[in-house]
Amino acid sequence: MTSQNSSFTQRYQPYIFDQFRQSENQWENSSVSTPPTVPARGIKRNTPSEVTRPYEETAWMVSQDIPNQMDNNVLNECKLLLHQAATKSQINMNVSPSESGNIKNQIISEHDVNVNRLQNPLKNNSIYMTTPWFHGKISREDAEGLLKPRNDGLFLIRESTNFPGDYTLCVCFQSKVEHYRVKSHGNKLTIDDEEFFDNLDELIEHYKNDADGLCTKLINALPKENDASQTLVKSSSKESDDLCVIPEQDLVVCEPIGKGEFCEVMLGKWKNQKVAVKVLKDSSEAEAILMKSLHHENLVNLLGIVRKKDHIYLVTEYMSKGSLVDYLRSRGRLHVSRKDQINFAYDTCSGMEYLEKMHVVHRDLAARNVLIAENGRAKVSDFGLARNEKNAASESAKLPIKWTAPEALKHNKFSNKSDMWSFGILLWEIYSFGRVPYPRIPLADVVRHVENGYKMEAPEGCPSEIYQIMRQAWDFYPEKRPNFYDVKIKLTQLKQQT
Numbered sequence: 001m002t003s004q005n006s007s008f009t010q011r012y013q014p015y016i017f018d019q020f021r022q023s024e025n026q027w028e029n030s031s032v033s034t035p036p037t038v039p040a041r042g043i044k045r046n047t048p049s050e051v052t053r054p055y056e057e058t059a060w061m062v063s064q065d066i067p068n069q070m071d072n073n074v075l076n077e078c079k080l081l082l083h084q085a086a087t088k089s090q091i092n093m094n095v096s097p098s099e100s101g102n103i104k105n106q107i108i109s110e111h112d113v114n115v116n117r118l119q120n121p122l123k124n125n126s127i128y129m130t131t132p133w134f135h136g137k138i139s140r141e142d143a144e145g146l147l148k149p150r151n152d153g154l155f156l157i158r159e160s161t162n163f164p165g166d167y168t169l170c171v172c173f174q175s176k177v178e179h180y181r182v183k184s185h186g187n188k189l190t191i192d193d194e195e196f197f198d199n200l201d202e203l204i205e206h207y208k209n210d211a212d213g214l215c216t217k218l219i220n221a222l223p224k225e226n227d228a229s230q231t232l233v234k235s236s237s238k239e240s241d242d243l244c245v246i247p248e249q250d251l252v253v254c255e256p257i258g259k260g261e262f263c264e265v266m267l268g269k270w271k272n273q274k275v276a277v278k279v280l281k282d283s284s285e286a287e288a289i290l291m292k293s294l295h296h297e298n299l300v301n302l303l304g305i306v307r308k309k310d311h312i313y314l315v316t317e318y319m320s321k322g323s324l325v326d327y328l329r330s331r332g333r334l335h336v337s338r339k340d341q342i343n344f345a346y347d348t349c350s351g352m353e354y355l356e357k358m359h360v361v362h363r364d365l366a367a368r369n370v371l372i373a374e375n376g377r378a379k380v381s382d383f384g385l386a387r388n389e390k391n392a393a394s395e396s397a398k399l400p401i402k403w404t405a406p407e408a409l410k411h412n413k414f415s416n417k418s419d420m421w422s423f424g425i426l427l428w429e430i431y432s433f434g435r436v437p438y439p440r441i442p443l444a445d446v447v448r449h450v451e452n453g454y455k456m457e458a459p460e461g462c463p464s465e466i467y468q469i470m471r472q473a474w475d476f477y478p479e480k481r482p483n484f485y486d487v488k489i490k491l492t493q494l495k496q497q498t
Contacts, residue, residue: 128200132295133157133221143170144177146222149485153219157182157200167200169207173215180214208297220350221295223358243288244304246270246315251306253277253313258323263384270315275303278314280384287383288314294358298351300371300381319371319379324348327372328434333461340376341430342498345466346491347378352423353484355380356416359389363414365422366403367429389415402437406450407478417478423487424473427466432459450476465494 128134135143137159147154150172160166160181167182169191180191182203188196189203192213197203204218211217251270258265268277280287291302291314306313321327324344328336348370355362363385371381399409405421407413425437438446438456455474458467469490475481 128157131201131221132223132293133204134200135222135224137161140168140170140179143168143179147172147177150175150177151220152216154222155218155220156222157204169203171215171218178215219297220354223295223354243285243292244302246304246306246313248306248308251275251277251313251315267318268315270303274318274320276300276316276318277306278316280312280314285312287386288312290360290383290386291316294355294360294383296351296354298347298377298379299354300379316381317373319381320374321372321376323368324370324372324378325367325429325434328367328430332433336433338463339498342491342495343376344370344372344378344430345427346488346495348380348426349423349484349488349491351378351380352416352419353488355386355419356484360386361389361414361416362386362419362422363408364400364403365419365426366400367426367434370426387414401443401446405478406447406476409447413478415478416483417481420473420481420484420487421478423484424470427470427473428456428459431462431466435459463494465490 154172169180254267266277369382405418
């Protein structure tokens with residue numbers, strides 16, 4: 001049940017409309033400092049003051065090995081206290097604040113008495129800390145403050161404050177933020193008690209493919225600030241160990257499917273699926289470390305690495321329709337429609353907008369480095385020259401003259417604005433159906449022509465609005481070029497009109 005507009009009929013509503021949700025100002029004028037949690041099953045609580053366990057604090061959380069280190073006498077006392085509490089609740093159906101406090105202070109248990117509401121003390125969120133969409137323990141107000149600009153489908157996941165132990169999915173739709181409670185159900189996670197998932201990754205993937213009752217499909221995850229830049233700056237062995245290392249015997253390498261300046265790309269098989277294997281000519285893992293920190297539907301996804309003695313294999317998702325430039329040239333005007341062209345432009349811009357937000361400079365954006373998936377979606381690839389914006393000029397490299405901004409060629413000054421110049425060239429490639437830029441101008445003369453103010457003419461049949469974006473991207477002064485966010489808005493409008 002997928003829907004993308006305001007007239008949809010949801011199978012369920014965001015939990016802000018839930019009957020258990022307190023009103024926003026209910027506790028502002030109350031003498032109670034915090035709102036009550038939902039009482040344990042089988043226990044009646046009459047007043048908020050009877051809730052004593054500080055579930056919002058993390059200091060009481062324990063590791064798996066603590067119960068094994070406890071004295072036998074302490075364990076016996078724990079069991080006795082649990083038994084007394086259970087007996088008392090059956091007789092009186094109530095627990096006094098003092099007794100509840102004693103239980104809180106004395107019991108370290110391997111299970112939680114309120115399994116359907118409260119967090120297991122041994123629950124560990126560290127597996128999600130490296131993901132771009134998990135923002136940990138932030139408030140509803142903080143989440144709404146972070147989710148800007150409020151493009152439909154922008155989302156994050158946080159720990160629930162109203163229901164400790166659960167999560168909250170926060171999604172932008174029509175300039176508002178909807179909050180959905182992600183509940184634990186046994187060992188599964190669910191929003192609607194109909195679809196169940198083993199983990200948050202599966203849940204997100206499901207709702208990326210189908211809104212299925214949400215206000216909109218999940219499109220872009222809001223990254224944590226400086227996630228990518230922090231990953232780029234670090235070079236510790238611990239960081240490398242965080243990469244998904246695939247045993248060499250699990251990967252089958254087949255025939256070559258591409259070759260570049262610094263690598264060769266092979267078709268491979270891993271876990272009974274086709275993958276692309278990028279064979280790096282050096283043993284640096286910098287590209288893998290960067291790709292690991294980037295997660296977007298318009299970026300090629302890194303699956304893992306294989307460490308060999310003299311080189312590294314990067315294992316990525318397989319893009320069955322090859323590079324954008326080959327796709328355009330092989331199909332031409334007969335098979336590539338106006339809709340295809342605007343979709344390719346929008347998808348690439350969307351991926352570059354994400355890199356811009358993450359302060360990452362690609363430095364080698366071109367149609368040859370954009371790949372097409374089976375469903376026709378374009379994804380930016382080849383991050384071999386990508387760098388953090390602050391360090392983009394720290395290394396020299398062999399640069400593609402016809403795609404590189406003049407300040408980068410002359411002064412080694414790379415930025416998201418130099419990527420915008422390259423994006424303008426890529427647009428020209430799309431609308432010329434894969435022609436080589438600056439036709440009829442010798443390579444040695446390109447820089448001189450550009451410095452003299454030359455801009456390529458519009459390809460035949462190119463819409464005037466697209467050509468206007470190209471010319472803006474090719475402004476000689478970087479600060480006068482648009483950013484990817486603004487260009488994406490224009491392309492969104494053109495996409496809707498096409």
